[in-house]
Amino acid sequence: MSIEKEIQNRILVLDGAMGTMLQRYNLSEEDFRGNRFKDFPHPLKGNNDLLSITQPQAIREVHAKYFEAGADIIETNTFSGTTIGMADYHLEDLVYELNYESAKIAREVADEFTAREPKKSRFVAGSIGPTNRTASMSPDVNNPAFRAITFDELRIAYKEQVGALIDGGVDVLLVETIFDTLNAKAALFAIEEVKEERNINTPVMVSGTITDASGRTLSGQTVEAFLISIEHIPLLSVGFNCALGADQLKPYLKRLSRNTTLNISAHPNAGLPNAFGQYDQTPEQMQVLIREYLEDNLVNIIGGCCGTTPEHIKLIAEVAGEYQPRKIVEFQS
Numbered sequence: 001m002s003i004e005k006e007i008q009n010r011i012l013v014l015d016g017a018m019g020t021m022l023q024r025y026n027l028s029e030e031d032f033r034g035n036r037f038k039d040f041p042h043p044l045k046g047n048n049d050l051l052s053i054t055q056p057q058a059i060r061e062v063h064a065k066y067f068e069a070g071a072d073i074i075e076t077n078t079f080s081g082t083t084i085g086m087a088d089y090h091l092e093d094l095v096y097e098l099n100y101e102s103a104k105i106a107r108e109v110a111d112e113f114t115a116r117e118p119k120k121s122r123f124v125a126g127s128i129g130p131t132n133r134t135a136s137m138s139p140d141v142n143n144p145a146f147r148a149i150t151f152d153e154l155r156i157a158y159k160e161q162v163g164a165l166i167d168g169g170v171d172v173l174l175v176e177t178i179f180d181t182l183n184a185k186a187a188l189f190a191i192e193e194v195k196e197e198r199n200i201n202t203p204v205m206v207s208g209t210i211t212d213a214s215g216r217t218l219s220g221q222t223v224e225a226f227l228i229s230i231e232h233i234p235l236l237s238v239g240f241n242c243a244l245g246a247d248q249l250k251p252y253l254k255r256l257s258r259n260t261t262l263n264i265s266a267h268p269n270a271g272l273p274n275a276f277g278q279y280d281q282t283p284e285q286m287q288v289l290i291r292e293y294l295e296d297n298l299v300n301i302i303g304g305c306c307g308t309t310p311e312h313i314k315l316i317a318e319v320a321g322e323y324q325p326r327k328i329v330e331f332q333s
Contacts, residue, residue, distance in 0.1 A: 003236065018079070181219060223255040240253065
């Protein structure tokens with residue numbers, strides 16, 4: 001069954017954090033390099049996307065653990081998979097292969113679980129991160145007009161990533177952790193270009209990031225402004241992830257819900273980070289907060305971001321199974 005049909009029947013559960021799970025492996029510089037990059041002249045530790053090539057079994061295991069926990073959708077290990085992101089590691093030439101292999105691994109694991117339980121389809125979302133550049137703001141306080149990246153540079157980089165993810169077999173494309181809507185619009189433009197050129201209609205999810213209690217994205221947009229900026233594109237869903245825990249994110253999901261007839265997604269962090277950057281919210285604590293989302297008819301897709309694990313997703317999936325998907329009501333303008 002297609003994801004468009006499945007989302008009408010039940011609340012879909014997205015996976016949790018990839019990075020949090022990979023930290024459990026305590027991988028060394030040598031592990032990141034593998035045999036293929038043993039003599040590469042630059043450090044590679046920290047490049048999680050590269051692990052789809054050098055440690056594919058670890059990526060496969062993480063995906064499987066999330067499916068075992070009850071996830072319906074897993075994200076590819078491609079959050080930084082553009083030439084812009086890979087430039088930090090001098091691996092720009094590897095972008096197509098990274099995305100293709102990541103999508104292929106996720107596709108194989110998803111198909112294995114669907115074959116085991118044919119009545120419950122599993123899906124793969126191609127993860128498209130925001131890059132480490134912003135098109136709307138200057139990184140130089142002394143030169144407000146300066147931009148570190150252009151719209152076209154972003155579009156070209158995203159287009160390569162999108163093509164590889166589709167070739168690798170993703171079901172849906174997820175433009176996520178959006179802190180600058182202009183970056184997202186470049187990704188969406190690239191997606192529409194690829195879809196038109198290939199005459200395909202891959203569904204698209206969009207997930208923004210409210211960065212703090214101001215209720216705005218980093219580039220200064222409110223919930224409503226963010227929504228207006230992207231809803232001209234045909235979308236499977238719109239939502240928010242990262243930066244905030246489930247309790248802090250809830251008021252912004254409510255505002256989103258009041259203003260759109262699109263499906264809504266949320267994958268919040270496991271609370272806010274402590275002084276050491278760790279996430280302390282337990283699966284049980286997070287489940288209580290997610291139940292409030294469901295009681296308030298806020299989401300169609302629910303998962304976890306930073307700090308979340310299969311243990312979190314297991315309890316989220318349990319509670320999601322008790323509720324019907326958000327009913328989409330025509331809103332008053």
